[in-house]
Amino acid sequence: MDIPDSRRRGLLFGAALSPFAAPALVSAAQAGDAPQDPPTDQIDLTHAYPFYGPGPQAGIATPPQRHIVYMTFDLTSTDPRDLQILLARWSASIAQMMKGEPISKVDPGRPNAGALDTGEALDLAPASLSVTVGLGPGVFDDRLGLQAFRPKALRPLKHLPGDALLPEISGGDLSLQACADDPQVAYHAVRVLARLAKSTGTAATRWAIMGFGRASAGVGQSTPRNLLGFRDGTRNIVTEQDRAKFVWSDNPGWGAGGSYQVVRKIRMFIESWDTDRVDDQNEVFGRFKVSGAPLTGTHEFDTPDFKAQGPHGPVIPANAHMRLAAHEHHNGLKILRRGYNYTDGINSLGMLDAGLLFLSYQNDPHAFETLQTRLGASDALNEYISHIASGVFFVPPAPPEGSYIGAHMFA
Structure with a gap:
């Protein structure tokens, strides 16, 4: 008997809670899921970045x-x-x-x-x-008298679909x-x-x-993987042209050239995910697990064909993570993602307490809200993740040498 995807995943989640859960079913590599070139990342521990400007603070681009x-x-x-x-x-x-x-x-x-x-x-x-x-946002409330310097788009994030936020870590x-x-x-x-x-x-x-284990790739780096085993950051912003359009704020005066930082702690239900078939995992993301290629392509950086149809509907499912996050479906909107994996050991149920520390930079927090509203409502990945912490901050530009961050607020 065929079991609908949503019900089947629910059964798999239940299996993950059982001490008698069967190991995950792993399908053979599919077309487009062959390994790509090996990573070529190199680390120079003597390398140093400057703190002082001009330009944005280090740690964004x-x-x-x-x-x-x-x-x-x-x-x-x-x-x-x-x-x-x-x-x-x-x-x-x-x-x-x-x-x-x-x-x-x-x-x-x-x-x-x-x-x-x-x-x-x-x-x-x-x-x-x-x-x-x-x-x-609290820096610019009435406690310190700095309201006149509030960056124009800085405010607490609105409640978003799928939020299960813990106040003590938000x-x-x-x-x-x-x-x-x-x-x-x-x-x-x-x-x-x-x-x-x-x-x-x-x-x-x-x-x-x-x-x-950084979960967002930069220029010249191989695309790293999140704890669900998929490449994370394939379609991230990498050009200065896109950063100028989507990342750097146009706040007048002291905030010009800064950016808005959104942080989210996203817990992953790893044991549940591990019981799912790889072909189903591919459909959740809209990509092949091994190569990172879209389901309509053969290589990681192939442009996805969201119009392609298969025998049972779109090749990249309507609720696939990649489809819902794609800039093609948000009037070209992009954000700069800078995520990392995390682990907090074992939770009270004896399961792995781990997931993604998601950080994004954008010229207005509304950009993140726009994307997450759609993802939180419809993303197939929501069965395996939970947003448990959140915050929003304005990151001023780097100060010139001899000055300090935010100095213009105290002039």
């Missing part, structure tokens, strides 16, 4: 590094000067750490020269560290995104900056997450 530590903060002071001092100290500290230098040089007047640096990265190279600072007034090719370098950067926030009494940590 920067080729994705291997590891990330992401942390958000709540403001604990209502004095704008406290925030000014924190952003100035953060900027000076980030500039030193991105060079691979200890931050004791930021405050040479202290009697203990190493007092500002926690020390765990003293023997490590810069490892392409980038630290990106974001300002949440929102925040400040964000730090530290990416590096050495996980200890990234962790050190956020640890030092969180310590500065606490010591000044300006902000307290809200939530944090560590990610690995």
Whole structure:
């Protein structure tokens, strides 16, 4: 007896919860699902990015590094000067750490020269560290008197279909995104900056997450895979022309050339996914698992043919993830995705607690809302994922040397 896809997947989810679940059924490689060229990524741990501008902050258009530590903060002071001092100290500290230098040089007047640096990265190279600072909607509410500087599109995200957000790991007034090719370098950067926030009494940590194995490809990098085994980032923004059109904001004055950051923690039901047949997984994504090619093509970067029909309907199903996210179906709309895999160990049910730390950059958060509204309502992938955390931040442009992030707000 034939079982409809939706019901069949539900049965598979139930099987995943059973200790007697059968192993996943793996189909033979299909046409277009042959392995492609092997990865050619190279890592230079001595490489360093500049912190100071002109231009956007590092960590947006920067080729994705291997590891990330992401942390958000709540403001604990209502004095704008406290925030000014924190952003100035953060900027000076980030500039030193991105060079691979200890931050004791930021405050040479202290009697203990190493007092500002926690020390765990003293023997490590810069490892392409980038630290990106974001300002949440709360920075511009009536607590600090900075309402006049609010970026025009900055506001909390609206409730979106499929949201199952946990309040304790959503929102925040400040964000730090530290990416590096050495996980200890990234962790050190956020640890030092969180310590500065606490010591000044300006902000307290809200939530944090560590990610690995970048899930968005940059120019010259092979497209990495998410924890469901599929390539993630094939149709991402890679040209400056697209970044100018879709990523950099046109905020007048101090925010010109910044961007809006959206962060989502997306839990994956990995055991359920692993019981599903590979041919069904291909239909969920609209791509072949091994090669990354669209179901209408043979190579990863082939342009998908959304009009192609098979014996049972569209070759790329109407609810396939790729079809619903495609810019062809959103009047050309694109966002810059910068995601990482994460794992939090085992949950209370004894199942893997893991998924995707999704980060995107766009010139208006409404762009993300537009895409996620359609995905959250109809995406076949929704049976295997849940959006559990969310936040939105404005990322100002990089400051010129001798200045600091957001300095124009305090002029």
